[in-house]
Amino acid sequence: MTLPAAIQSADGHPVVDTHAHQPTAEFLEDAGGEMMADAASEFGTSVETWDYGEMIDEYHAVGIGRAILLGWDAETNTGNPPVPNDYVAEVRDAHPDFFVGFGSVDPWKDDADAEARRCVEDLDLSGFKFQQIAQGFDPSAPEHRELFDTIEDLGVPVVFHGGSSTLGAGTPGGRGLKLKYGDPMLIDDVAADHPEMPILLAHPAFPWEKEQLAICRQKGNVYMDLSGWLPRYIDEQVLHYAGTVLRDKVMFGTDYPMIRPERWLEDFAEQTDYDEATQRKLLWENAEAFLGL
Ligand SMILES: [Zn+2]
Structure with a gap:
């Protein structure tokens, strides 16, 4: 296998995957439901599950030592149960050297604010993840401002979904999911109103990559990752920015288990020619730096 040169000379320094989901039924079957099965069949596969021991072994085999494990609560919009924050904390506690836990709150629930506080103050989770398309909300809408005020106050970073989604793909009406909520310009508002809140825009935000690059350049508190897409499918301009003007703001991520780390890293080594310092x-x-590790 061909891995990026920086990994071979990393001297045991752990590579960090900024975007991993559970390879277990909690995410793939319970929270994912039919929209996840649609996504799998769109990629010509079916939903399979395995445990965290196997997951961590798979990462270690390619030199990856840490991963952000994301919570998921889109219950109001999808009717599916959440991946509970307590569960994310439990998995993190079982593998504290490997996982960084990010909670999730459903912005439509009455206790969203209190749950955000509980995540950080009681569960010691390190940040939050929103999936605006699955959660069916416009993050720039005034009714959600208080939730982001609370999170900014808590002093932790936030991952927002960026771009289109394969959830519900190919079904009539895409199972009612609305792609407009994945437009990164909605996050530009959130970033402007919450300058102290570090924001990671997950994925090259197809078809709004240019907007995403503009936001990452103009907003000091907005970053992005390369998860969810094999490098061969990532927009040229994104890869160019990642090696030049945004080389301090772009991060590696897989979107595990949809994309596996070995596959992504091999493709990265083959498709790009960043120098080792950039890698x-x-x-x-x-x-x-983003996570304060
Ligand atoms: Zn994801």
Whole structure:
């Protein structure tokens, strides 16, 4: 297998995957429901599950030492149960050297604010993840401002979904999911109103990559990752920015288990020609700075 040169000379320094989901039924079957099965069949596969021991072994085999494990609560919009924050904390506690836990709150629930506080103050989770398309909300709408005020106050970073989604793909009406909520311009508002809140826009935000690059350049508190897409499918301009003007702000991520780390890293080694210093930034230095590791 061909891995990026920086990994071979990393001297045991852990590469950080900024975007991982559970390879278990909690995410893939319970929270994912039919919209996840649609996404799997769109990629010509079916939903399979395995445990965290196997997951961590798979990462270690390619030199990845840490991953952000994301919660999921889109219950109001999808009717599916959440991946509970307590569960994310439990998995993190079982593998504290490997996982960084990010909670999720459903912005439509009455206790969203209190749950956000509980995540950080009681469960010691390190940040939050929103999936605006699955959760069916416009993050720039005034009714959600208080939730982001609370999170900014808590002093932790937030991951927002960026771009289109394969959830519900190919079904009539896409199972009612609305792609407009994945437009990164909605996050530009949130970033402007919450300058102290570090924001990671997950995925090259197809078909709004240019908007995403503009936001990452203009907003000091907005970053992005390369998860959810094999490098061969990532827009040229994104890859160019990642090696130049945004080389301190772009991070590696997979979107595990939809994309597996070995596959992504091999493709990265084959498709790109960043120097080792840039590879180190993309593969772990930027994530460490973002997360304060
Ligand atoms: Zn994801």
